[in-house]
Amino acid sequence: MTADDNLLIQNDSRPIRGWSIVVFLAVLPLLLVPAVWLLRDREMLAMLALFFTSSLIALAVAVAPMGVRALPALGFRPAGFWPIVLGTVGALVVSVAVSQLGEAEGVKQAMDVARTPRLFVASLVVMALLAPLVEEAVFRGLLYGWVAGRWGTTAAWLTSSILFAAAHVEPTHALLVLPLGLWFGWLRQRTGSLWPSLAAHVVNNGIAVVAAAYVSGTSP
Template identity: 40%
Template sequence: MSSTTGSEATPSVPPQTTPTDAQSSPPPQPRLHFLDLVLTLVAGGLCLVAALHGLKVMLGPDRLTMVMSSKDPAGLILLFFVFFAVVVIAVWVGVVRHGRAAPGLLALRPFSGRWWWLAPLCILLLSVALDEGFLRLVRALAGVDLTPQTSQVIAGLATTLPLALAATAAIGLLGPFAEELLFRGLIYGYVDGRFGARAAWATSSVLFALAHAEPAHVALVFPIGVLLGWVRMRSASLWPCVLAHMINNIVVVCWAYLDS
């Protein structure tokens, strides 16, 4: 008669895992930080000082003084080129540490096809309404000319075809790209990552207007900044803002050349 000398071994049961344990949590989305703004500001300041020193050496102190007083159209266009290039370089320095994520953080991404025509059309209509409607109305009713000094400067630049082409490249192409990259790229992206899209829309619009300094120009530019911010928010891309801004500025320069 046989007898058992040990208990039967019970198979081990693997611990159950919940779906949340089985799936790894998604990596945090990259976003802009305050350090990016600081790096951009420092880089912009250093580049601007270096650029002005270079212009002083290249043009000479006397001509640089004439440029600053808007008495040298060619030199002033060169100054616009340098200033807007400094802005682009400063923003790039501010975000380059993010590597491949940097373009996305600045909203340099594809967008819906309808914004190709909708954004420029809306900006042009608003710009014409402000310049040819509001300013003319104030001039007719109050006898006050609120035309910004900047508009008069642009009119003084585009007096010949070569100057008009150079002004188009500086003010019509490079300028809008630099301004959009700073205000609705870097600043909008930073505020959006912390306080949401509506706060970013408002902040970028206000700072964009204040950057134009002259009170009359601030008042006229603010509605355009609001509309550009709305385009940025709805399209989730910077490119339609850049396109609309470029077309608006090119029309301004061409109109100044034809009017001269």
């Protein structure tokens, strides 16, 4: 296969179709409701793991008809080293600035789940790896791709950022998350790739979990 044949490094790709959004929204509750009913451990970390795993499966089902073209359509395209580094540094700056306005609910959640070394490792996997992957793929992959294909990248940037913040539900938390959402969305718009925002999201959440574990006295 030549470089020109590799769909992962092509700038053009099929846009996300509206039916992919519908399928995702339909499949997610079908997976989540029975899974929650069967779940014995109702602690926060287990619930988060279940939610994000179900979301990832629903996303895979939604884009499965696109085949290998789903990856570039979601934004999994090369971005280069410096956009990833600068995007991550920028996210940390935004996160520190936002933290001066109040304690985000996400930090409180991290402190709640990272109570022991075992839970610390599990919370790193769920909150610093699984959660960023799912949130980026859904909001700045699936949603961004659909909106960009219909109304352009600026509309996609704003829409995905606002809905990303709104998905955090609690009003204060949503407002504190919005600047990060705007930054992640801007990275997606400027680079055309999901990797810079995903890397920044992973590092940001990872630092939050480590900091929360340190504050709560957990020894990693």
